[in-house]
Amino acid sequence: MKSKITLKELAKLLNVSVSTVSKALHDSPEISPKTAERVKELASLHNYKPNPVAVNLKKSKTGTIGVVIPNISNSFFARVLSGMEAEAQKHGQQVITYISNESLEREKQICDMLTSGFVDGVLIAVSEETQKKQIYDHLFGLLDYDIPVVIYDRINLGLPADKIGVDDEKSFYDATKFFKAKGLEKIGLASAIHHVGIGQLRIKGYEKALQKDDSSFMATSTKPDDLKRKIKILITEEKVEALLCTDFESAIMATRVAYEEKINIPKDLKLIGYISKDIAEFLTPSLSYIEQHPQELGSNAINILNNRIEGKYQSGKFEEEIIATTLVHLESTRF
Amino acid sequence: MKSKITLKELAKLLNVSVSTVSKALHDSPEISPKTAERVKELASLHNYKPNPVAVNLKKSKTGTIGVVIPNISNSFFARVLSGMEAEAQKHGQQVITYISNESLEREKQICDMLTSGFVDGVLIAVSEETQKKQIYDHLFGLLDYDIPVVIYDRINLGLPADKIGVDDEKSFYDATKFFKAKGLEKIGLASAIHHVGIGQLRIKGYEKALQKDDSSFMATSTKPDDLKRKIKILITEEKVEALLCTDFESAIMATRVAYEEKINIPKDLKLIGYISKDIAEFLTPSLSYIEQHPQELGSNAINILNNRIEGKYQSGKFEEEIIATTLVHLESTRF
DNA sequence: CTGAAAGCGCTTACAG
DNA sequence: CTGAAAGCGCTTACAG
Structure with a gap:
C-alpha cells in the first residue's frame, strides 16, 4: 500500500x-x-x-455542486442527473446528490445543510410538497448565503434565481395540434399531476390548441382508482379518439384501460405520453412520447450554474433557458 | 446577504x-x-x-462517500442510490455520484481520480465491460491507496473487498420451483444479460431447480431482434407454460411477443421478471417480479463501508452480505 | 478557565 | 532561481 x-x-x-x-x-x-x-x-x-481538501480550503471553494432531486426513481430525473454528472466531470467538479423524496421537510434540511458551505452551488428541482405549499424560505436561505442556485425542471415559481426547464406548454400544444391536423375531433387528456406546475402547463398547452368550439375531455386525479374510472369514461363513453397523458401514471393507466376494454391502440385510440424513451419503446404497443432531452437539461444546468459562480452573469438578473421538446412517434400514434 | x-x-x-x-x-x-x-x-x-472544508482538512477526512453507478437509468440502481443517500445523511455524510455508463474507460478515470482523496470510501458496481474483460487494476489502485471499497450488486468477481449483493441464484431457483410445484412442466428462461455475472447466477438457479429429466428452454441474446425471435420460438413452438426473465429487456420483450402472438398472460403463459416494482405494477397485465430490496442494499452498503472505515472489521478479512429476494405475485402468475 | 502555538496540506506574494 | 512566511478555517495538546 x-x-x-x-x-x-x-x-x-x-x-x-x-x-x-x-x-x-x-x-x-x-x-x-x-x-x-x-x-x-x-x-x-x-x-x-x-490533497483536494487542502487545495479547496486554500482556494475557498469546494469543487463540488449539490444537486437536489425530488425522486430518483423517476427516470427523467435519473437522466437529468446523468447529464449533470457528465458535464461536471468535464470541469473537474464533483456532484453531491441529495434526494428530497418530494418532501418539503427533507428539502429544508438539505438546503439548511448546504448553507454550511459543502458546495459551490446548488441545482434544485423543488419537491411537489414545496410547490403545493409554496414555501420557499429555505431557498431564500441559500440565496442569503450567496450560494448560487439554479432551479431546474420545475421552474414556474417566481423565484429570483437562474432557471432551466422544458417547454411543457408548447409540447402539448403541438401534440394537440398534431391530432387536429390529422382530422381528429375528440382529443382527451389524462393527468395525475394536474395539481403541480408542470402538469398545469401541459394542460394549458392542450387547452390553447383547442378551438373555441372544440370540447375538452379531461380525466384528472391523483388516486389511481379514480383516475382509472375517469379514463374509462373518456375512452368508452365519450369515445375520445386520442389521449394525451401528462405523466407516467396516466399513460400506463390509459394503456391498461384500453387493454381491459379491448380498445385497440392505435386503431381506435391514439396515445401520447410524457414518459421516458426506454420505457416507451418497450411498451406494448410502443408508446409515442414527448422527449424532454433530460441529459441536455442536466448539462446546461451545470453550465448556467458555473457561469453564475464565475460571475459571468449580471447579478440581480436571471437566466431562463427553455429546452424544446420533441414529439417522437412510435406505434401508438400510427395512422 | x-x-x-x-x-x-x-x-x-x-x-x-x-x-x-x-x-x-x-x-x-x-x-x-x-x-x-x-x-x-x-x-x-x-x-x-x-466551514466543512477546514474541519475535514484538520481531521484528515472528507466526510463524503463516492458511489460508482454503471447506469442510473436502470431503476434498480436509482433505488440503490436512494438507499445510500438516505443512510449517508443519517451519518452526516455526503454522497458523490459517478456514473460509468457501463464503460471500463470511464470507470478507470473515476477510480483514478478517487485515489486523490476526494472521498473516505467507495461503493462500486463494476461496469459490464469491466466484468467482460475482467480488468480490475483500477480497483486494486484504490485498495493500494488504502481507500475502503465495497462492491455492490455485481459481486462475483473474486476481488479482495467487502461485498454486498442480492441472492440472484436462489431467486430463480425459488421461482422455478414455484412453477414446478404448480405442476408446470415446460418452464423457460429468457435473458439479455446471460453474459454477465448476475445473469449467469440467475440462469444457474433456474438450471439447478430443474430435475435431471426436465428439459430447459432458453432464449438468450443481447440483440433485441435475435432475442425476440428466440422468445417467439419458445412461446409458439416449444409452447413453454412459464417464462422467467432475467432482466427488464427480456421481460418486456416476452410481454410483447405474447401480445403479438395473441398468447394470453397468465392463462396460456405465466411470466416472472426481474424488474422494478413501479414498472411491474403498471404493465398490462401487471408482471410478477422479483423484489431485490435495492434501498436496503444501498443503506447496508453504506453501513458496511463505514464499519470498514472505522476499523470495525479485521483487515484482510472481507464481509459478504447477501440480501434475500422476494417473489411478488401480480397478475402474470395468476393460476 | 483562557490563550498562544502548532498543524492539517496546500498556494502565493514577497524577500533575497 | 529559491525559500521563508503568511494564510485558508479549523482543532487540540500544552502552558499559564
Whole structure:
C-alpha cells in the first residue's frame, strides 16, 4: 500500500522547499527547468496528487455542486442527473446528490445543510410538497448565503434565481395540434399531476390548441382508482379518439384501460405520453412520447450554474433557458 | 446577504481567543458556563456554521462517500442510490455520484481520480465491460491507496473487498420451483444479460431447480431482434407454460411477443421478471417480479463501508452480505 | 478557565 | 532561481 505522499515529504526527499515543489508542479516560470524536471520526476514516481481538501480550503471553494432531486426513481430525473454528472466531470467538479423524496421537510434540511458551505452551488428541482405549499424560505436561505442556485425542471415559481426547464406548454400544444391536423375531433387528456406546475402547463398547452368550439375531455386525479374510472369514461363513453397523458401514471393507466376494454391502440385510440424513451419503446404497443432531452437539461444546468459562480452573469438578473421538446412517434400514434 | 462568519471573526467580536470559541461550541468542559453561553449566543445570532472544508482538512477526512453507478437509468440502481443517500445523511455524510455508463474507460478515470482523496470510501458496481474483460487494476489502485471499497450488486468477481449483493441464484431457483410445484412442466428462461455475472447466477438457479429429466428452454441474446425471435420460438413452438426473465429487456420483450402472438398472460403463459416494482405494477397485465430490496442494499452498503472505515472489521478479512429476494405475485402468475 | 502555538496540506506574494 | 512566511478555517495538546 502506497500511503499518500504530501508536498512536504516530497520537498524533504528533494532537499528543496515546499514552495519550490508546489511551483514546479504548477509549471511556474520562476523555477529552473532542471529543478522542475527533478521535482516532476519524483512526484510521478510517487504518484503524487495534491490533497483536494487542502487545495479547496486554500482556494475557498469546494469543487463540488449539490444537486437536489425530488425522486430518483423517476427516470427523467435519473437522466437529468446523468447529464449533470457528465458535464461536471468535464470541469473537474464533483456532484453531491441529495434526494428530497418530494418532501418539503427533507428539502429544508438539505438546503439548511448546504448553507454550511459543502458546495459551490446548488441545482434544485423543488419537491411537489414545496410547490403545493409554496414555501420557499429555505431557498431564500441559500440565496442569503450567496450560494448560487439554479432551479431546474420545475421552474414556474417566481423565484429570483437562474432557471432551466422544458417547454411543457408548447409540447402539448403541438401534440394537440398534431391530432387536429390529422382530422381528429375528440382529443382527451389524462393527468395525475394536474395539481403541480408542470402538469398545469401541459394542460394549458392542450387547452390553447383547442378551438373555441372544440370540447375538452379531461380525466384528472391523483388516486389511481379514480383516475382509472375517469379514463374509462373518456375512452368508452365519450369515445375520445386520442389521449394525451401528462405523466407516467396516466399513460400506463390509459394503456391498461384500453387493454381491459379491448380498445385497440392505435386503431381506435391514439396515445401520447410524457414518459421516458426506454420505457416507451418497450411498451406494448410502443408508446409515442414527448422527449424532454433530460441529459441536455442536466448539462446546461451545470453550465448556467458555473457561469453564475464565475460571475459571468449580471447579478440581480436571471437566466431562463427553455429546452424544446420533441414529439417522437412510435406505434401508438400510427395512422 | 449574510456572508459566512468565521471563528476568527466571532472571537474578535467577543474579545476572546479563537480556541476559546472553538471549545465553547464543542461543549468543552474546559470553558466556563458563562463564556460558553456568550459564545453560543453570538454564534447562533450570526448563524455560525463551521466551514466543512477546514474541519475535514484538520481531521484528515472528507466526510463524503463516492458511489460508482454503471447506469442510473436502470431503476434498480436509482433505488440503490436512494438507499445510500438516505443512510449517508443519517451519518452526516455526503454522497458523490459517478456514473460509468457501463464503460471500463470511464470507470478507470473515476477510480483514478478517487485515489486523490476526494472521498473516505467507495461503493462500486463494476461496469459490464469491466466484468467482460475482467480488468480490475483500477480497483486494486484504490485498495493500494488504502481507500475502503465495497462492491455492490455485481459481486462475483473474486476481488479482495467487502461485498454486498442480492441472492440472484436462489431467486430463480425459488421461482422455478414455484412453477414446478404448480405442476408446470415446460418452464423457460429468457435473458439479455446471460453474459454477465448476475445473469449467469440467475440462469444457474433456474438450471439447478430443474430435475435431471426436465428439459430447459432458453432464449438468450443481447440483440433485441435475435432475442425476440428466440422468445417467439419458445412461446409458439416449444409452447413453454412459464417464462422467467432475467432482466427488464427480456421481460418486456416476452410481454410483447405474447401480445403479438395473441398468447394470453397468465392463462396460456405465466411470466416472472426481474424488474422494478413501479414498472411491474403498471404493465398490462401487471408482471410478477422479483423484489431485490435495492434501498436496503444501498443503506447496508453504506453501513458496511463505514464499519470498514472505522476499523470495525479485521483487515484482510472481507464481509459478504447477501440480501434475500422476494417473489411478488401480480397478475402474470395468476393460476 | 483562557490563550498562544502548532498543524492539517496546500498556494502565493514577497524577500533575497 | 529559491525559500521563508503568511494564510485558508479549523482543532487540540500544552502552558499559564
